[in-house]
Amino acid sequence: MTAHSIFRETLRRLARNPLAMAGGAVILFFFVLALFPSVFSGHDPNRIDILKILASPSESHPLGTDDLGRDVLARMVHGARISLSVGFVAESIAIGIGLVIGLLAGYYGGRVDSVLMRFVDIMLCFPTFFLILAVIAFIGPSIWNIMFIIGVTGWMGVARLVRAETLSLKERDFISAARAQGAGTGRIMFRHILPNTLAPILVAATLGVAGAILVESGLSFLGIGVQPPTPSWGNILTAGKDNIEFAWWLSLYPGLAIFLTVLGYNLLGEGIRDAVDPRLKGR
Amino acid sequence: MYRYIVRRVLISVPLLIGISLITFGVINMAPGGPIGISSDLNPKATAEYRERLKAYYGLDRPIYVRYGQWLGRMAVLDFGDSFSPDGRKVWDKIRERIPVTLSINLLSMATIFLIAVPIGIYSAVRKGSLFDRIATVTVFTGFAVPTFWLALLLMILFGVHLGWLPISGLVSLEHDSLPLAGRVADRAKHLVLPIFLAGFGGLAGISRYMRSNMLEVIRQDYVATARAKGLPERKVVFRHAMRNALLPVITILGLSVPDLLGGSVIFETIFAIPGMGQLFYQGVMSRDYPLIMGILTIGAFLTLLGNILADVGYALADPRINTGRTG
Amino acid sequence: MTERLLDVRSLRVAFETEQGTVRALFGVSFSVAPGETVGLVGESGCGKTVTALSILRLLPSPPSKVEGGEILLRGENLLPLPEKRMCDVRGKAISMIFQEPMSSLNPVLTVGEQVAEVFTAHGVCGKREAAERAVAWLRKVRMPDASLRAREYPHQMSGGMRQRAMIAMALALSPSLVIADEPTTALDVTIQAQIMALLQEMREQERMAVLLITHDLGVVHDFADRTAIMYLGRIVEIAPTRDLFADPIHPYTQGLLASLPGKQPGMKRLPSIPGTVPDLSAVPPGCPFADRCPFRQAAFARFRSGEAPADSLEICDREDPPLFEYAPGHLAACHYQRAARGEAR
Numbered sequence: 001m002t003a004h005s006i007f008r009e010t011l012r013r014l015a016r017n018p019l020a021m022a023g024g025a026v027i028l029f030f031f032v033l034a035l036f037p038s039v040f041s042g043h044d045p046n047r048i049d050i051l052k053i054l055a056s057p058s059e060s061h062p063l064g065t066d067d068l069g070r071d072v073l074a075r076m077v078h079g080a081r082i083s084l085s086v087g088f089v090a091e092s093i094a095i096g097i098g099l100v101i102g103l104l105a106g107y108y109g110g111r112v113d114s115v116l117m118r119f120v121d122i123m124l125c126f127p128t129f130f131l132i133l134a135v136i137a138f139i140g141p142s143i144w145n146i147m148f149i150i151g152v153t154g155w156m157g158v159a160r161l162v163r164a165e166t167l168s169l170k171e172r173d174f175i176s177a178a179r180a181q182g183a184g185t186g187r188i189m190f191r192h193i194l195p196n197t198l199a200p201i202l203v204a205a206t207l208g209v210a211g212a213i214l215v216e217s218g219l220s221f222l223g224i225g226v227q228p229p230t231p232s233w234g235n236i237l238t239a240g241k242d243n244i245e246f247a248w249w250l251s252l253y254p255g256l257a258i259f260l261t262v263l264g265y266n267l268l269g270e271g272i273r274d275a276v277d278p279r280l281k282g283r
Numbered sequence: 284m285y286r287y288i289v290r291r292v293l294i295s296v297p298l299l300i301g302i303s304l305i306t307f308g309v310i311n312m313a314p315g316g317p318i319g320i321s322s323d324l325n326p327k328a329t330a331e332y333r334e335r336l337k338a339y340y341g342l343d344r345p346i347y348v349r350y351g352q353w354l355g356r357m358a359v360l361d362f363g364d365s366f367s368p369d370g371r372k373v374w375d376k377i378r379e380r381i382p383v384t385l386s387i388n389l390l391s392m393a394t395i396f397l398i399a400v401p402i403g404i405y406s407a408v409r410k411g412s413l414f415d416r417i418a419t420v421t422v423f424t425g426f427a428v429p430t431f432w433l434a435l436l437l438m439i440l441f442g443v444h445l446g447w448l449p450i451s452g453l454v455s456l457e458h459d460s461l462p463l464a465g466r467v468a469d470r471a472k473h474l475v476l477p478i479f480l481a482g483f484g485g486l487a488g489i490s491r492y493m494r495s496n497m498l499e500v501i502r503q504d505y506v507a508t509a510r511a512k513g514l515p516e517r518k519v520v521f522r523h524a525m526r527n528a529l530l531p532v533i534t535i536l537g538l539s540v541p542d543l544l545g546g547s548v549i550f551e552t553i554f555a556i557p558g559m560g561q562l563f564y565q566g567v568m569s570r571d572y573p574l575i576m577g578i579l580t581i582g583a584f585l586t587l588l589g590n591i592l593a594d595v596g597y598a599l600a601d602p603r604i605n606t607g608r609t610g
Numbered sequence: 611m612t613e614r615l616l617d618v619r620s621l622r623v624a625f626e627t628e629q630g631t632v633r634a635l636f637g638v639s640f641s642v643a644p645g646e647t648v649g650l651v652g653e654s655g656c657g658k659t660v661t662a663l664s665i666l667r668l669l670p671s672p673p674s675k676v677e678g679g680e681i682l683l684r685g686e687n688l689l690p691l692p693e694k695r696m697c698d699v700r701g702k703a704i705s706m707i708f709q710e711p712m713s714s715l716n717p718v719l720t721v722g723e724q725v726a727e728v729f730t731a732h733g734v735c736g737k738r739e740a741a742e743r744a745v746a747w748l749r750k751v752r753m754p755d756a757s758l759r760a761r762e763y764p765h766q767m768s769g770g771m772r773q774r775a776m777i778a779m780a781l782a783l784s785p786s787l788v789i790a791d792e793p794t795t796a797l798d799v800t801i802q803a804q805i806m807a808l809l810q811e812m813r814e815q816e817r818m819a820v821l822l823i824t825h826d827l828g829v830v831h832d833f834a835d836r837t838a839i840m841y842l843g844r845i846v847e848i849a850p851t852r853d854l855f856a857d858p859i860h861p862y863t864q865g866l867l868a869s870l871p872g873k874q875p876g877m878k879r880l881p882s883i884p885g886t887v888p889d890l891s892a893v894p895p896g897c898p899f900a901d902r903c904p905f906r907q908a909a910f911a912r913f914r915s916g917e918a919p920a921d922s923l924e925i926c927d928r929e930d931p932p933l934f935e936y937a938p939g940h941l942a943a944c945h946y947q948r949a950a951r952g953e954a955r
Contacts, residue, residue: 122301125590129545130563130582134309134575137567214429218549221431224567241435241553244450245443255432263427502670504713510668511708512779513701514731516693526718602763603717 010199013275020271026264030257034081043071045078046229054247064249066239072249075231076257082232083258086147087213087265093151094212095158095205099197102162103189107170117163120156128153132215133224141224150212158204165197199276206269210262217258233258284599291594295587302583303357307350310576362577367569373577377559381581383453384551384558387474388543391482392536399486400532403493407501407528408520418490425487430546434480434553441476449473451555473554480550485539492535496528503527530601537593541586614682615819616642616665616704616787621679623657623664626672634660636843636898636930637679642787647813647820649834649851651827651866657843658823659709662789665821666700667691683787702732705780709792711772715764721775722748722760728782747778751808770801774808781812788813789821794829806833827870831855836939839863842898845933849940859942861903896927897945905946 014020033040043061049069057064063072105116135149169175170193178192219225220234221241228235233254240251344352356362362373406415442450449455453473458466500506501524509523510516547560555561559578566574598604620637635657642648650658663669665681667688681688683703688696700706708714716724725744729735735743741760748756751774764772773793780788790809794802810833813820822834830837830851838848839862847860858864900906909923925945933941934948 118297118301122298122305125298125302125541125583125586126305126579127541127545127582127586129548130541130579131309133548133563133567134579137570137572137575138309210427217429218431221429222549222552222564237432237435244435244438248439251432251435251439255429255435258429258432259424259427262429263423266423266427504708504710505716507663507668508706508708508714508776508779509716509727511666511700511706512728512731513697513699514727515697518731523716523719527716530718601718602720603765 010275014271017271017274019267020275023264023267023271026260027268030080030084030261030264033077034084037074037077037081040077041071041074043074045070045074045231047071054243054250056247057249063253064247066236066247066250067243072236072253075236076233076254079231079233079236079254080257082143082226082230083213083216083234083261086143086150086216086226086232087209087261089147090150090154090212090216091205091208093148094155094208095201096155097152098155098158099162099194099201101155102159102197103166103193105159106163106166107185107189107193109167113163116159120159123153123156126153129215129218132219136219136224141219141227143226143230146216146219146225150215154208154212154215158201158208161200161204162197165200166193169193169196199272203269203273203276206265206272210265210269213258213262213265287598288591288595291591295591298587299584302580302587303354304350306576306580306583307353309579310572311346357580362580363573365566365574366571367565367574373573376562376574377577377581380557380559380562383556384544384547384560387477387481387556387558388540388547390474391478391543392485392539394478395482395485395489395539396532396536399489400493400529402490404497404520404525404528406490406494407497410498415494418494422487422491425483428483430480430483431549431553433483434476434550437476437480438553448476450476453556477550477554477556481543481546484542484546488539489532489535493528493532496531497524500524500528530597533596533600534593537589537596540589541582544582544585613643614641615644615646615684616821617680617682617685618661618665619680619682621661621664621681622677623660623669623674624677625674633677634674634843635664638840638843638845639679639933640838640845640848642819642821644786645813645817645819646836647822647834649830649837650821650823650840651825651830651837652840653825656840658825658840659791660843661840662706662791662821662823665789666704666706667696668700668706698732701728701780701785702783703785704787704789705783705785707773707776707780707788707790707793710796711769711776712764712796714776715772717764720761720763721767721772725760725775725779725782728779732783734783743782744778747782748775751775751778751781751812753778769797770805773797773801773805777805777808777812781816781818784816785818787819787821789823791823792825793822795824795826809833827866839866844898844930844943846899846944847942848933849937849942853937853940857937857940859936859940859947860899860944861905861946862899863942865902865904896925896929897931897943900926903946905944909946 037045047070049065052061052065052069054067055061055065055069061071061073063076066072066075101116101120105113131153132149135153136145139145139149175188175192178188183192216225217232217234217237220232221237223235223238225234226232236254237251240247240254243250360374362377364370365373365376402418406418409415438450441448449472453470454466455469455473458469461469501520503524506519506524509519514522544560547558548564549560550556551558551560552564559581563575563578565571566578618641619639621635621639622633622637623635624631624633638657638661640648640650650661652658660669660674664676665688676689679689683699688699691699715721719727722741722744725747726737726740729740729743730737734740745757745760748760753759753771753774759767759771764775767775777793780790793809794805797805806829809820812818820833822830824830834851836849837851837854838845839854839860840846841862847854847858847863849859854863855867858867897903897906903926906923906926909918910921912918913921923946929945931943931945931948933943935941936947936951
């Protein structure tokens with residue numbers, strides 16, 4: 001089978017997996033929200049209305065208002081953009097770092113490998129959330145800092161994955177063949193090894209985005225992530241916690257959005273895994 | 284066995300050094316070094332603090348000397364003085380918080396174990412049954428639910444609407460006036476939600492892991508042998524299959540220490556529990572750098588300890604690992 | 611035939627897979643008399659092990675399904691028995707020795723515990739006595755330093771020792787039938803002979819019957835009273851071992867014997883017969899061996915070349931041949947032989 005037809009076969013299997021498709025549909029829905037926020041809510045997410053503080057859901061405010069009288073639906077659709085892009089960018093950084101370290105370790109082996117892998121072990125010793133909080137305390141919370149920190153504390157799994165794939169690929173015939181034809185190290189790494197590690201990386205990336213969104217919302221919830229007045233699903237929930245006894249809608253809806261997005265990414269990721277390697281199904 | 288443990292601890296020494304290097308790096312990565320950042324961003328860092336810090340970090344010396352000195356202090360758990368108004372020693376502040384966090388985490392680990400393992404076993408043995416399918420869906424949901432959101436929902440349900448459970452602190456105000464049984468019940472009530480939530484993520488993960496382990500073990504030849512002997516299914520599952528499927532779970536429990544510790548920041552903050560996580564959160568909010576670095580180091584150390592304990596536990600449980608004991 | 615200990619009658623087993631139903635056994639019938647050793651021979655995938663596991667009802671269900679037939683133990687059908695009664699049969703009336711001594715023992719229990727378990731599982735005696743009896747049995751199967759070895763784990767033993775432990779386990783309750791599924795395949799050649807000798811000795815001592823499953827014709831020749839040849843989920847020939855070797859009737863048996871270099875035991879693989887085993891999920895009608903059968907091929911060639919006016923063995927493509935008795939106790943399933951010499955009798 002050619003690479004092309006393997007890809008098509010994988011897509012076909014993925015398309016026949018209803019759960020994965022449902023997950024994809026959820027993600028697509030939130031992406032549309034994030035791209036066209038004003039279509040879904042006419043309110044200004046930052047307009048404070050003292051007369052309508054903590055108003056319960058009504059026709060003019062379908063999801064109610066928060067402790068400053070701002071429309072929750074408007075904040076949520078604008079928050080979608082923040083939450084989704086943090087997840088995406090943070091995981092891209094993690095994949096980038098993990099890919100380079102994993103490729104180097106797997107390809108060169110020996111001392112390079114053991115030094116890099118010890119580094120991974122050491123990074124894994126830090127409770128990730130502790131490390132993230134500590135770094136934020138130093139460099140301060142901003143959207144870009146959050147993306148950066150989640151990325152640089154979340155690449156270890158990818159590095160191990162890529163290293164393992166590289167190690168097994170390195171021994172295969174087509175790599176020796178490429179080398180015999182005079183392909184240089186860089187060419188072998190990026191042209192021959194990298195494309196063959198893409199499938200597992202795609203699975204890890206999909207699940208990783210879900211994880212990054214969870215971390216971001218947790219940070220924002222604690223008030224150490226995306227800072228108000230910029231809306232994010234996590235920091236809307238903070239208001240929910242402070243008004244837990246009066247305004248359930250402030251706690252329910254943003255959390256539901258996080259939950260559905262993460263679930264969507266997880267289902268899609270598992271679906272891709274099954275489609276890439278059907279033998280693992282049901283495990 | 285003794286020698287195995289010693290060997291295992293020795294292997295961890297390079298990791299400890301690496302941990303210290305990274306921690307030291309985080310302190311020094313801030314522009315202007317540890318003093319610059321604390322004076323710029325932290326209004327509490329007065330001139331006096333700056334002097335104290337300068338002495339603590341020995342900033343006039345070359346970096347490797349500073350690292351050496353800092354390492355020496357870490358070794359005796361001297362993390363310096365907190366920036367908070369009380370100005371107490373960081374280690375003293377951490378020390379009094381560790382028992383709360385550790386006991387909640389250990390209790391939730393026990394809960395995870397006692398609930399997730401049977402669920403995993405039953406799902407595997409009855410693969411494809413209604414129970415298995417419900418468990419699978421629940422696990423998937425569990426992976427995606429933000430713990431803090433679930434905490435809010437449960438607080439609203441049990442705390443606000445039903446009024447069954449308290450939603451903050453470790454004890455009630457009237458705790459000290461209660462009889463012993465009342466005090467125990469009071470504390471238990473306060474702990475139900477935190478323990479459940481601390482373990483929630485692990486619950487989903489471990490039950491899934493146990494299920495796939497069981498599915499793997501159940502098709503091994505020795506399980507067929509056990510059946511061929513005429514053992515009832517119950518014994519085949521619990522005596523022959525379960526023991527083998529449980530072995531890797533020990534490792535996973537050890538590896539879950541960093542996640543549990545990280546999670547404690549969130550649930551201790553939500554439930555106002557005076558543990559290490561809450562202290563860390565307060566430290567981050569007030570930019571109490573000595574405290575932050577102290578807890579970061581302790582957290583990494585506890586993780587390493589968890590890994591070592593898991594390895595030793597595994598070695599004890601699996602006869603195939605040669606620990607130097609006689610057959 | 612005299613008294614029957616085990617009587618398998620037209621056993622049909624299938625597996626439900628994602629690609630549909632795959633049949634594994636197409637009506638297998640044979641019997642084992644008390645104290646008798648019956649060899650079951652065939653290539654891998656022919657259904658030997660499925661037959662063995664079906665007798666003890668150890669096939670996981672789903673995906674497996676018994677579609678028909680009976681398995682009678684002293685006249686009682688095992689198939690409808692409740693699971694609890696079946697547990698009494700396993701290990702006590704019928705026991706089994708598996709192929710892989712490396713993976714057939716539980717790695718986290720000592721060998722002694724695993725042998726002792728047979729006694730406690732069937733409520734024969736208490737734990738302490740079971741442990742003593744286990745050591746006694748290990749000694750009986752000539753495990754060196756039995757009392758010490760009983761406290762060791764499988765990974766501390768050699769393959770031969772583990773197989774001795776398996777045999778001790780299988781014989782512990784003196785069952786009337788032992789199913790030995792390729793008991794020596796995974797062992798070194800020298801150990802193979804020792805283990806077979808031990809089995810033989812134990813069989814005589816305990817007066818038990820053995821269903822010896824193997825792909826090694828040499829082993830069958832030396833140890834089996836009667837031999838059944840399996841092909842593609844069917845028994846194609848069954849006869850007293852001596853008769854089978856002296857006068858093989860089925861072309862498949864003939865092929866197997868013809869390419870046997872001498873008759874030394876320990877031969878690892880069956881000789882090659884041209885053609886390949888057809889896919890079990892899409893078995894065409896007719897004789898399963900037709901594609902590889904020299905008689906069938908020759909008849910077809912004669913017809914094609916115009917040498918013969920009609921395809922004399924056209925029936926082979928239409929009908930699955932039934933077993934036919936050619937001599938007392940010597941049955942084979944072949945249209946050609948039926949026509950060629952069946953009528954003589």
